[in-house]
Amino acid sequence: MSKFLVSLFVYLALTGSVVAALTEIEEDFMQDIEDIQKSMTSNISLQDAATAKSEAVELEAMFKDVEEFYVKKGDAADAVDWSKESRTYLVAISKALEAKNFDAASQSAVSLAKTCKACHKIYKSKD
Amino acid sequence: MSNNSRRDFLFKASYGVGGVALSGLMPGGGLFTTFANAASLIDPLAAKGPHFPAKVKSVIWLHMDGAPSTLELFDYKPDLIKMAGQQIPDSFLKGLKAGIRGGDGKLFVTDRTWKQHGESGAWFSDLLPNLAKQADKLAFVKSSVTIGATHDISILKLNTGDLNPGRPSLGAWIQYALGSANPDLPAYVVLYNDKKEPTGGSINWSSGFLPAVYQGTAFRPGASPILHLDRPELIAAGQQQGSLDLLTKLNRVRGAHYPEDTELQARIRSYELAARMEVSAPEAVDLSKESDATKALYGLDEDITKSYGQTLLRARRLVERGVRFIQVVSGPQDIAGDSRNWDGHNDIEENHRTHSKVVDKPIAGLLADLESRGLLDSTLIVWTSEFGRTSYGQSGTGRDHNPWGYTQWLAGGGIKAGTTFGQTDEVGLQAVGKTMDTYDLHATVLQLMGLDHLKTTFLHNGRSERPTVVYGEVVKELLA
Numbered sequence: 193m194s195k196f197l198v199s200l201f202v203y204l205a206l207t208g209s210v211v212a213a214l215t216e217i218e219e220d221f222m223q224d225i226e227d228i229q230k231s232m233t234s235n236i237s238l239q240d241a242a243t244a245k246s247e248a249v250e251l252e253a254m255f256k257d258v259e260e261f262y263v264k265k266g267d268a269a270d271a272v273d274w275s276k277e278s279r280t281y282l283v284a285i286s287k288a289l290e291a292k293n294f295d296a297a298s299q300s301a302v303s304l305a306k307t308c309k310a311c312h313k314i315y316k317s318k319d
Numbered sequence: 320m321s322n323n324s325r326r327d328f329l330f331k332a333s334y335g336v337g338g339v340a341l342s343g344l345m346p347g348g349g350l351f352t353t354f355a356n357a358a359s360l361i362d363p364l365a366a367k368g369p370h371f372p373a374k375v376k377s378v379i380w381l382h383m384d385g386a387p388s389t390l391e392l393f394d395y396k397p398d399l400i401k402m403a404g405q406q407i408p409d410s411f412l413k414g415l416k417a418g419i420r421g422g423d424g425k426l427f428v429t430d431r432t433w434k435q436h437g438e439s440g441a442w443f444s445d446l447l448p449n450l451a452k453q454a455d456k457l458a459f460v461k462s463s464v465t466i467g468a469t470h471d472i473s474i475l476k477l478n479t480g481d482l483n484p485g486r487p488s489l490g491a492w493i494q495y496a497l498g499s500a501n502p503d504l505p506a507y508v509v510l511y512n513d514k515k516e517p518t519g520g521s522i523n524w525s526s527g528f529l530p531a532v533y534q535g536t537a538f539r540p541g542a543s544p545i546l547h548l549d550r551p552e553l554i555a556a557g558q559q560q561g562s563l564d565l566l567t568k569l570n571r572v573r574g575a576h577y578p579e580d581t582e583l584q585a586r587i588r589s590y591e592l593a594a595r596m597e598v599s600a601p602e603a604v605d606l607s608k609e610s611d612a613t614k615a616l617y618g619l620d621e622d623i624t625k626s627y628g629q630t631l632l633r634a635r636r637l638v639e640r641g642v643r644f645i646q647v648v649s650g651p652q653d654i655a656g657d658s659r660n661w662d663g664h665n666d667i668e669e670n671h672r673t674h675s676k677v678v679d680k681p682i683a684g685l686l687a688d689l690e691s692r693g694l695l696d697s698t699l700i701v702w703t704s705e706f707g708r709t710s711y712g713q714s715g716t717g718r719d720h721n722p723w724g725y726t727q728w729l730a731g732g733g734i735k736a737g738t739t740f741g742q743t744d745e746v747g748l749q750a751v752g753k754t755m756d757t758y759d760l761h762a763t764v765l766q767l768m769g770l771d772h773l774k775t776t777f778l779h780n781g782r783s784e785r786p787t788v789v790y791g792e793v794v795k796e797l798l799a
Contacts, residue, residue, distance in 0.1 A: 230782070230789055237776055237783035298773045305789040309756075314414050 217261055222316075225254050229304065236289070236297045244297065245289040252282040274311040278304055362588050363532045364499040364506065369769025374733025374799075375699040376500065377638045378764060379631075380490070380646045381682065382477065383674075384518050385470065385660030388708035388718050389726035390747045391671050394461055395433045395442035398745040399710055403428040407711050411748050415723060426746060427712030429668045439737035446675035449683035455737045456686050456695070457728045458797050462741025462750035465706050465757050467722030470662065471519045473705035476757050478523040478646070480788050487527035487777075488535065489761050490644035492786040493768055495526075495533045496775050500641035502592070503599035505536040508642050510633055512540050512626040512650035518660070524646055528779040532589075535646060538633070540626070544604050548597055563594055603640050604633045616684035623673075626650060628681040635688055638698050643768075649678055663708065664717040686730060699731040699767050703760070710746040724750035727760070733767045735799045755794050762791035766798070 228247050235244035259275035262268040281304040288297035390396065403426050431444045437454030465476055472482050479486040487495070490507040499506035509524045511517045516537065524535030538544035550559050570587045574580060606614070606629060617632045618624025627649060634645045651659035663670040682702070689695040707725020708718035724743035730736065744751050755763075762772040765786060772787045785791075 233789045234782040234784075237773070237785065295773075302773075302790060302792060306792070309790070 217258065221254070221257070225251060225258075226308075228254075229301075229308070232285070233298075233301050233305075236285075236294055236301055239292075239294055241289045241292055241294075245286050248282045248285040248289065252279050252286070255279045255282065268315075271311055271315055274307050277307050281307065362584075363530060364494070364502075364592075366498040366500055367496065369497060370771045370774055371769055373769030374767045375731060376697045377642060378490075378493070378644050378699045378701065378768065379634050379638065379685070380644065381678075381700065381702045382474070382517075382646065382648045383661055383678070383702065383704040384474075384649050384651070385662035385674075386473075386704045386706050386708060386720060387661040387674065388663060388667060388671065389461075390708065390710060390718075391429055391431060391667065392444055392447055392675070393442060393459060393726045393728070394743060394747050395444075396710070396743075396745065396747040399426060399747055400428050402426045402746065407746065407748070411710075411744055411746055414749070424712035424715070426710055427718065429671070437737065439739075441737070441739065446671060447679045449679045450686075453683050453686045453730075456690070456730045458730065458734045458736055459726055459728045459739040460741055460755045460760075460794070460797070461724075461726045461739055461743060462752065462754045463707070463725050463727045463756075463760075464750050464754045465722045467706050467720050470705055473720075473722065474519045474523055477703060477705050479525070479527065480758055480761060480786060480790075484522045484525070485527050486784075486788075487529045487533065487786070488524050488646075489764065489786060490524060490535050490646055491526040491529055491533045492775060493644045493765070493770070494535075495529050495777070496765075496770050497643060497768065500643060503595045504603060504637070504640055504642055505596075506641075506643040507533070507535040507646075508637055508644075509535045509537040509646045509648070510630045510637075511537070511648040512630045513648075514540075517648035517650070528784065529777055535644075538600070538604060540630070540650075542601060542605070544600050545596065548593070548600060550597065563590065566590065599640075603636055606632055606636075613688065616688055618680035618684060621680075623676050624680045627677050628684065631681045631685045632688075635685060635692075635694070638689070638694055639692075649674070661704070664719065665714050667708075667717045670717075689731070695730075696732045699729065699734070699764065701760070701764065702728045702730075710748040721748065724748060724754075727755075729763075729797060733799055735797055738797070740794060740796045753796075756790065758787040758790035759792050759794050762787050762793045763797060766793045 228251055232244050232247035232251065235247065255275050255278045259272055259279070262271040262275060265271075281300045284300045285297045285304070288294070288300060390399065405426055407426050431446070433442055433444055434451070435441065436443050436451040439455050439457075441451075441454040441457065441459065443451035443454065465473060466482060467473060468482065475484065476482055478488045478490075480489075490509075494505075494507040497506070507524070509517075517523070521534075521537065524537065526532070526534035536545065539546070543549050550556065567587060567590065570583060570590075574583050574587070577583065606619075609632060611620075613632070614620060614628075617628035619628045619632070630647055630650070634647055637645050649660065658666070658670045658673065661670065661674050686695065686700065689698055689700075704725070704727065706720050706722040709721045711719075713719040724747065741750060741753050741755060743749060765772045765775060772785060772791050772793070774785075776783045776785050778784075
């Protein structure tokens, strides 16, 4: 009986932590991503390569977390792919900014935004 | 606050030094790096050069208010006809959120006949016999998508790219970026044929965070298109001219003391423009000199087409006078309830019969008239709506809102006429493959006007803003 209770406690704790992570990603984390993305797009337009690049690097790390979240969640191969695609665009943005190629950085930022939109269509509860 | 600093503040607030300040940072010579800047400080509506040679000089933006069902007009779906009356299979609903899916009726069709027209073989239903004759002038987008919400919100997205008020409309961006081609008329005019303002109101032609001078000017139906523009009845023309002359003289005396005061110079110009518009605006919309043949082409000889036909004939006259962006909202008819516009939640058969009849002949007439006058190559016509309508029925006789896949079309200069971009699934519910969102449509329109949407920017609250927010791709498949 005690073994059953311990197992139940572990199961509930694990389930609870997953739910908490999901809530965090949806309500705060993704909003932060959106805000930084908008700021990065503006800084590319303003040709502030240093700030835009630091934001691209920050976003790339955040999308790594998103990717890991969907890998753990399971049954979300498309979301994993979109996360990977987003990271690829962010790496391209960083490289373009290093080369001061703001046109290329802008184009990649548009592709990144389009990827976000595709993912939101399926996984965002409210648009 | 000193006189100088107060004027400086007013100037910055009114005329958006943000845009000018930012423009100096534009790469590769940018939009405003040349001292067109100086001209725009004095006159914010001074003509400015595009980023690259424009394909068209003017845009006629035909907003079908209420959202027509393009399943009844252009998007022929034999499978939908075969499956009518069945529950929609779940496979077609993948990715749609139940909360915004609306009434889940059975697949639904109306009593349509379909034919292919022109060399392009474009499909048209029996509801648009006149437009069908212009088939080869059109480039269809059958995979349009947007964000579906209420009409007001989705109309706002259609015109401004956002779901909340505050962003400039597409016409405002164009007026900001290119200025005016005619000093006697606004460069951005809104036309409608109802007794009251269109759905959603003036936020749909707002300048948003751009200076207010770039907002659209609504021309009301009737002989006097602009409110308060006419000389008051009890003031003689000579009296009014005397007042304006005195005002100008006083302003110029004041201006001589403050030559750097561009706000005052802009105000003098706005008085002058208003005076010129007293003559030019009524003349621009006066149809009395149009031939009977032209009037008949637009349907002015039939009650059901007269009102919208007059509006489109006015649009053509504004194109001839160099107006850059003409936003035409299809006007509600004198019918109660949902059928006032294209919003066919109920009895879509009767609704779409009426509204198709209202616009079919005038739009076909507009295309033919522009072509015969040699204006079609320099004008872009966009047939658009806030969203489409569902393949499944609602309330037994209507259709609900569908932002996931619907048809819009473009025609005119720079457009690959007679083509179709994108498609919907077998029942016409969702776009499959490449899609076109509002931002992509805006980017494409700007491209044809000679503007790079990524470089059409304005500094607002420290952030570089553009018409397409963070999105937007030019739909190259639509370009000739």
